[in-house]
Amino acid sequence: MSGHVEKQAVSVDNLSAEGVWSQCLDRIRESVNTQAYRTWFLPIVPLKVDAQGLTIQVPNQFFYEWMEEHYPHILRDALSNVLGEGAVPLYSVLQGESPAVVSVGTTAWRPKPAGQFLGEETYLNTRYTFDSFVEGKGNQFAKAAAHAVAEAPGETSFNPLVLYGGVGLGKTHLIQAIGNYAKKHSTGKRIRYLSSEKFTIEFINAIQNNRTTEFSQIYRNADILIVDDVHFFLSKERTQDEFFHTFNALHQKGKQIVLSSDRPPKELRGLEERLVSRFQWGLVTEIQPPDLETRIAILQQKAEFDGLDLSLDIIEFIASNITSNIRELEGALIKLMAYSSLRGVDISLDLVKMVLKDMLEMRRRDISIEEIQRAVCRYFEIPDDLLRGKSRKKEIAFARQLGMFLCKEMTHYSLKSIGLHFGGRDHTTVIHAVRTIGDITRDPDQTRVRDMVEILRKKIAVAAL
Numbered sequence: 266m267s268g269h270v271e272k273q274a275v276s277v278d279n280l281s282a283e284g285v286w287s288q289c290l291d292r293i294r295e296s297v298n299t300q301a302y303r304t305w306f307l308p309i310v311p312l313k314v315d316a317q318g319l320t321i322q323v324p325n326q327f328f329y330e331w332m333e334e335h336y337p338h339i340l341r342d343a344l345s346n347v348l349g350e351g352a353v354p355l356y357s358v359l360q361g362e363s364p365a366v367v368s369v370g371t372t373a374w375r376p377k378p379a380g381q382f383l384g385e386e387t388y389l390n391t392r393y394t395f396d397s398f399v400e401g402k403g404n405q406f407a408k409a410a411a412h413a414v415a416e417a418p419g420e421t422s423f424n425p426l427v428l429y430g431g432v433g434l435g436k437t438h439l440i441q442a443i444g445n446y447a448k449k450h451s452t453g454k455r456i457r458y459l460s461s462e463k464f465t466i467e468f469i470n471a472i473q474n475n476r477t478t479e480f481s482q483i484y485r486n487a488d489i490l491i492v493d494d495v496h497f498f499l500s501k502e503r504t505q506d507e508f509f510h511t512f513n514a515l516h517q518k519g520k521q522i523v524l525s526s527d528r529p530p531k532e533l534r535g536l537e538e539r540l541v542s543r544f545q546w547g548l549v550t551e552i553q554p555p556d557l558e559t560r561i562a563i564l565q566q567k568a569e570f571d572g573l574d575l576s577l578d579i580i581e582f583i584a585s586n587i588t589s590n591i592r593e594l595e596g597a598l599i600k601l602m603a604y605s606s607l608r609g610v611d612i613s614l615d616l617v618k619m620v621l622k623d624m625l626e627m628r629r630r631d632i633s634i635e636e637i638q639r640a641v642c643r644y645f646e647i648p649d650d651l652l653r654g655k656s657r658k659k660e661i662a663f664a665r666q667l668g669m670f671l672c673k674e675m676t677h678y679s680l681k682s683i684g685l686h687f688g689g690r691d692h693t694t695v696i697h698a699v700r701t702i703g704d705i706t707r708d709p710d711q712t713r714v715r716d717m718v719e720i721l722r723k724k725i726a727v728a729a730l
Contacts, residue, residue: 283391285319286311289343296339303571304602306331310390312357319344322357326594329358331603353379389448392443396630399566401559404435404552411439415446418454418489420522423548425512425522429529430552433592436525439552440491445521447489457487461497465504472503481507485514495544499535512543522547555591560584561692563591567598578719579614583728584627586625597621632725634672634686641668644717653688669695670702685713 286309293306310322323329332340341514344352395415400408407428426443428436444458445517459467464484471480484490490511498505515522526533529551530544555563557715561584603619605612618625642649645664652665665687672683673695680692687695694698705711 273320280314282311282313282319285314285347286321288347289319290342292346293339297336300572300602301606304599304606314348317355318353319348320355320357324592324599326358327596329356330601332356342405354473370551389441389444389456390443393438394445395442397566398435398438399559399563401555401562403555403559404439407419407439407550407552410548410550411443412446414521414523415443418447419519423475424516425524425532425544425547427524427526427544427547427549428552429549431527431554431590433590434552434554434622435591437493440525443715444491445490454488455486456489456491457484458491458493460497462590464492464508465497465501468504468507480654482509484668487515487520489521489523490515494527495524496528496533498540505537509537509540509543512540514544516543550677554589557584560588560594563594564598567595571598571602573598573602573612575604575612579612579617582617582722583621584616585723587621593624597624604606632675634676634678634683637671637675637725638668638686639672640721644721644724653686653687666702667718667721668699669698671718671725673699675722675725
């Protein structure tokens with residue numbers, strides 16, 4: 266005879282977020298298929314366990330909404346099984362540079378508070394390693410510097426090491442890779458990793474609870490202090506003062522400091538000059554947007570990790586059209602995996618264009634009619650002015666129609682504007698060209714023309730980078 270035994274609420278004193286999440290994953294793995302497990306649960310980063318439950322970080326808003334729509338009970342059941350009835354997840358959703366915490370549901374779960382500062386544990390994502398970081402021209406130097414610091418923390422001239430760059434370029438990955446490497450190879454090192462926002466929140470809590478001395482000791486006794494997104498310190502005078510003294514204490518003892526920001530220190534308006542000066546004592550280096558080859562490598566690695574079978578044509582198309590940052594590339598793959606999993610369909614190039622239409626629409630605005638005309642003329646080896654001229658030669662007329670078709674597909678210009686760029690032709694001529702080429706590309710026997718269109722699409726997209 267079997268019966269249901271209600272689990273009692275547990276104290277969080279001896280629990281770590283990583284330990285709780287690892288136990289949850291063991292249970293979740295039994296409830297979902299392998300692709301769903303790798304796509305939706307492995308990317309989650311456990312942040313902390315407290316009186317509210319388990320706070321987990323997800324990559325973006327789409328990911329959060331998908332989890333809440335498709336897997337809410339699986340997640341809650343796993344948490345209840347590990348922590349006790351009533352335990353719920355709190356989501357930390359990455360939105361731009363800073364995560365926003367979204368509380369889901371209410372909870373009656375009230376274990377004994379841990380009374381810990383975040384810095385007492387090392388909240389590093391174990392997936393962020395140097396081996397999993399895709400190197401390219403835009404991040405090569407930054408990676409080399411990060412690796413040097415990880416191998417000999419506090420012993421190089423790169424102290425502090427400041428990495429800066431736009432959203433989603435891999436700054437967080439690299440600085441956490443330093444922490445993970447040091448954690449593995451430098452036994453006994455006290456590693457503290459957190460965002461500047463969490464540093465600020467904890468400092469405020471310490472003031473309110475008369476625990477500033479304890480707070481200061483935690484961070485000033487670190488061997489390696491890694492702080493993400495230091496631009497969050499701007500205009501926060503008391504927090505800046507605390508961090509200034511923390512910085513000094515660590516630097517004087519030869520301890521390693523690693524920082525990330527969305528811009529170089531000298532451009533951080535609202536940051537005290539004494540901090541700006543100290544941030545420039547070591548090495549300040551930029552992480553630039555990935556080039557085409559790097560984007561392709563990133564997509565291949567991500568697809569392989571997620572068990573996703575994508576052809577090179579699909580990967581090249583995505584890499585050619587989504588160019589701003591790594592986070593958007595990964596978001597595109599997540600969107601494709603979600604659609605494919607929900608509908609039970611294979612991922613084809615046509616499916617990619619449909620599912621990622623909104624993301625690709627944003628890219629269209631960067632391509633001009635003139636760029637398309639030049640690409641078509643180079644492909645057919647004809648002078649640029651022939652597309653705008655009156656020649657009715659079969660080859661020229663076909664090239665002109667193909668150019669109009671691509672302009673309609675790859676730009677935001679109206680039919681009238683496209684016609685004007687092709688020698689003052691009216692919109693009906695453009696409509697005819699679009700229909701003609703569209704019909705040909707849909708004809709299963711017209712593989713040569715379809716290949717021609719795909720080649721030109723890629724050339725135009727790459728040229729617009």
